Amino acid sequence: MRSLRNLISKHSGSDKKLINAIKNIFGFYPRNLAPYKLALRHRSVAQAFPDGKKINNERLEFLGDAILGSVVAEYLFKKFPIKDEGFLTEIRSRIVSRSNLNNLSRKLGLNQLIKTHFNGNKSATSIPGDAFEAFVGAIYLDKGYEFTREIIINKIITLHIDIEELISTELNFKSKLIEWGQKNKKEINFNLAEEKETNNKLKIYIVEAEIDNKVFGTGKDYTIKKAEQIAAKMAWEKLTNNNRNDQKTEI
C-alpha cells in the first residue's frame, strides 16, 4: 500500500489520472507508465526526431495487434474444440475487426484518454481501435504474456464481447455492398455469368458482382445465393482493401 502511494505520489496530475484510469478499466496498477502513455499518443501529436522517426503508438499497435491475435486465437481454439480453422479464423477476425475494437475502446473509456491533434470526429476513424491495440502492447511490455492474456480474457472478452452474437450475425456481403452503393451513388448488380454441370450432375453457378458495370468479384457455388455472397465478399474486400491502401499512402 505504501509503495502504491509512492507510485501515485511521485507522478504528475495527468499521470495520476492515467494510473487511476488503468486501475478502473482493467483492474491493475501499472509498474511502468511509459508504454501506456505512448500507447495513447496518436501520430498527429508525435514529435519529429532528427532521423525522421516519430514517437507515437504505431509500433505498440503492431505489437499489441499480434499479442491480441494470439490470445484470441487460443481462446477460440479452446472454446470451440470441434470447430474447424475456417470458423476460428472468421470469428477471430470479427472480434478484432476495426469496428469492434473501436467500439471496445469507447465502451472502456480508453477513447477519452487518447492524445491526438486530429481535427474531426475521431470515432469515425480507426484511432480508438488502434489505441486499444497499442494499449494491449503496453500491458504486455509492462506485465508479460500471461498477465496480458488474463486481462484480455477476463476484462475484455468475458465482459464486453458477445461471442454468440458475433457468431450468429451472419455477414451478409450482398446487402452490405448494396447499402454501400446506395450511400455512394454507385450501381450494384449481380449477374449470373455461367451455369454448368459437374460430373455428378450437380449444378454450379458463377455469379459476378458489379459496381458501375465493372466486375469487382466473382463467386462460384452450388446455389446462386451462395455464389452471390462469395462474389459480394470479394468485391467488398477489394473496396475496403483499396481504402486501407489509400490511407497508407497519405503523407
Place this chain on the structure above:
Amino acid sequence: MRSLRNLISKHSGSDKKLINAIKNIFGFYPRNLAPYKLALRHRSVAQAFPDGKKINNERLEFLGDAILGSVVAEYLFKKFPIKDEGFLTEIRSRIVSRSNLNNLSRKLGLNQLIKTHFNGNKSATSIPGDAFEAFVGAIYLDKGYEFTREIIINKIITLHIDIEELISTELNFKSKLIEWGQKNKKEINFNLAEEKETNNKLKIYIVEAEIDNKVFGTGKDYTIKKAEQIAAKMAWEKLTNNNRNDQKTEI
C-alpha cells in the same frame, strides 16, 4: 531420468521416433505427445467423423500461426527499437512467409515426419510450412507461451533465420510489376500525376502506376523514386489480393 525412460518405454516405435526427433530438432522432451502427432497430420490422411469434422493439423496451424506471429512481432519490436511499424510488419511477413516456413520445415527435418497421402511433391505445396506452424501450436499447448517463445527465438530465429539478409533483400515493387507485365503481356506505366509544394517548401510527388492504362496504385512521397515504389506496391497488392480471392472461390 527414470521418468524420461518411462516416457519413452511406454510408447510405440513410431512414438519413440517422434520423441527423439523433437529432442534432436528442438532440444526438449514433450510432456504430452498427442498435439505433436496431430500437428504432423495433413488433412489428406484425416479420418472423417460422423459430424463431418476432421482430425488434422489445420486447427493447430491456426493456433501456431498466431503464436509464431506474436513471438516474432515482439522479437522484432525489441531488436529494432527505432524502426517504424511499416518496417516491422514487412520483416515479419518475410520471416513467416510460406516459402520461408517451407524452407525451415525442410532444414529442421520436420518435413520428413509429416503424415500425408498427398500425391506429388509436397515441397511444392504449403504442406511443410503449415506443419511447422501447427508444430508451434503443439509446443504451445504442451509447454506454454514462455517456453514456446524461447524455442522460437533460440532454436529457430537465431539458428536458422538470417534477418540481415531478409532485410537487405529489398523488395523492388516497380521491377516486380514490370516483370509481371512482360510475362502477362500487360502494359505497365508510371505517370507523374501531380507535383506540389508543402508549407515548408518541400516538393511532394504523386505518381500513378497503370496497368493497361488503368490506375492500379497511387504513391505520394518526397522523391519520385519512392512515390513510384509506393504506387507499384499498391498495384502489386491489388493484383496478388485478387489472385488470392480467385483461389478461395474455387470449388
